[in-house]
Amino acid sequence: MPHTDILSKLGPCGLNCSKCFAYKKGEIRKLSTELKKNLGNFDVYAERFVELLDEDDFKKYPNFKIMLNHFTNATCMGCREDSCKLFKSCKVKQCSKNKSVNFCFECSEFPCSNHGFDEHLEKRWLVIQNKMKKVGVENYFMEIKDQTRY
Numbered sequence: 289m290p291h292t293d294i295l296s297k298l299g300p301c302g303l304n305c306s307k308c309f310a311y312k313k314g315e316i317r318k319l320s321t322e323l324k325k326n327l328g329n330f331d332v333y334a335e336r337f338v339e340l341l342d343e344d345d346f347k348k349y350p351n352f353k354i355m356l357n358h359f360t361n362a363t364c365m366g367c368r369e370d371s372c373k374l375f376k377s378c379k380v381k382q383c384s385k386n387k388s389v390n391f392c393f394e395c396s397e398f399p400c401s402n403h404g405f406d407e408h409l410e411k412r413w414l415v416i417q418n419k420m421k422k423v424g425v426e427n428y429f430m431e432i433k434d435q436t437r438y
């Protein structure tokens with residue numbers, strides 16, 4: 289049985305919720321919140337820097353800020369506690385509960401076609417599950433825990 293800390297981060301599909309932009313307790317939200325705080329009232333300065341530095345990149349600041357705000361507003365508590373905000377068609381979460389497995393590779397029907405994923409996510413799901421099956425959940429987690437998800 290994997291440690292509960294690992295289970296709170298890895299969904300039954302194997303994706304790492306803790307590196308997801310929508311995860312409330314994730315690095316992306318945390319760092320975005322810090323960046324937003326550090327930028328303070330940069331809006332005014334961004335406008336000035338367009339002329340002062342003759343740099344058009346600063347014209348894009350309002351759009352950048354929209355994305356930054358989006359990241360700071362992440363609310364998801366992770367797959368095992370919340371409903372996924374990204375993959376609405378995912379069937380793995382409910383199915384793994386029905387099959388009483390923590391991860392799909394532990395299921396007798398793996399690999400199945402009941403996941404509900406598109407072809408890209410299916411490929412990723414297969415790679416992750418096969419890796420976990422081979423090296424074990426703990427070793428897999430140690431290997432990927434600091435890697436970006438994107």
Ligand code: SF4
Nearest residue numbers: 305308364367372373
């Ligand atoms: S459940 Fe979905 S939206 Fe939530 S953190 Fe995990 S992958 Fe991201």
Ligand code: SF4
Nearest residue numbers: 383384392395398400
């Ligand atoms: S049937 Fe498929 S989706 Fe459901 S737990 Fe087994 S491998 Fe995962």
